[in-house]
Amino acid sequence: MAVAANVSEIDHGRDILRDSRGVIVLTGAGLSVDSGLMTFRGSGGHWKKHRPEDLATPEAFHRDPRLVWEWYEERRRAAAKSRPNDAHRAIAEFALRRDDVVIATQNVDGLHTLAAREAVMGDKYSKQPRVSFTDGGDANRALPLELHGTFYNVRCTSCGLCREHRDLIDVSSKETLPHCDDCGSLMRPDVVWFGEPLGVVIERAFDCASRSDACLIVGTSAVVQPAANVAMVTHQAGGVIIEVNPNETLLTPMCEVSLRDTAAMAVPPLLTPDVDG
Ligand SMILES: [Zn+2]
Incomplete structure (x- = not known):
């Protein structure tokens, strides 16, 4: 088990973020583990005999599109049933309260987008927005840059047409897979x-990272390039890196603050404003 993050470290990180002009938040699979989603390599069942490298490639899709879609559909359905956790919510509200925060994610599960929508419109239970826009703010600013795409879009293998696709996909045969309207x-x-x-x-x-005083990196071990270079761009431009990860990462030696905790535990106290404002 991770040791609970040190309170003074959280305070230090919170002070930095509050005083920063420009913050880029970079997130990875560890963020969604707290929503019950397996990491890329965590899929169980009969997928254990396939490595992700054997399924998530253009060659695999060319060889057996039905198999690749079956794998994605299982993960899509798990993601569709999952809910944003407290870290997703805190990040969305942080981005909505300010006008200098950009969210970039390696995740394809759509949970940042859902958290942003729920912060503005209320979730299906409360219907009460958690962030109001009396200042004329833009609800879209909590939408993430999806560095690795999204489960909920499909793209034509011939003409490149891209469209949203949220419906279930029948993976029983090649013929029932999604086909291009054009x-x-x-x-x-x-x-x-x-x-x-x-x-x-x-x-x-990269452009946002270079103009940010701080990069907050959550739930990614920073081995996936070039996405992990985002944090380095901020660092090289004179900004600081704050990481939230239960484990040490390759970025840890460069971090001003490292919180050894899960995202759902450490992110809300880091991003929630002081009660007295
Ligand atoms: Zn097409």
């Missing part, structure tokens, strides 16, 4: 696979 070709998950470049969205993340 050209009829097979659609694939709109996610970044092994060996594929990240889209222009990574350039936006």
Whole structure:
């Protein structure tokens, strides 16, 4: 078990974030573990005989699209049933309260987007927004840069047409998989696979990182490149890195503050404003 993060470390991190001009929040799989989602490699059952590297590639999809879609559909359904946790909510509200926060995520589960929507519109239970916009703020500013794409978009393998797809996918045959409305070709998950470049969205993340006084990195071990370089860009531009991770990471030696705790435990006290304002 992780040791609860030190209170003075949390206070130090909170002071830095409060006083920073520009904050980029970079998140990874560890954030969604607290929502009950397995990490990429945690899928159980019959998937254990396949490595992610054998499924999340263009070659695997070309060889057996039905198998790859079956794997994604299982993970899509798990994600669709999951809920944002306290860390997702705290990050969304932090980004909504300020106008200088950008969220970038390696996750494809859509939970940042759901947390942002619920912060503005209320969740299905309360219907009460948690952040109001009397200052004329923009609700969209809590939407993340999705560095690795999203489970909820599909992309045509021929013409590149991209569209939202939230419905269940029948993975029983190649014919029942999603097909392009324009050209009829097979659609694939709109996610970044092994060996594929990240889209222009990574350039936006680097640009934000270079203009931020602080990078808050949550639930990623920073071994996935080039996404992990986002934190280094902030560091090299003179900003500080704050990490939340139960384990030491490659970035730890560069961090001003390292909180050894789960995201749901450490992030809310770090981002929630003082009661007295
Ligand atoms: Zn097409």
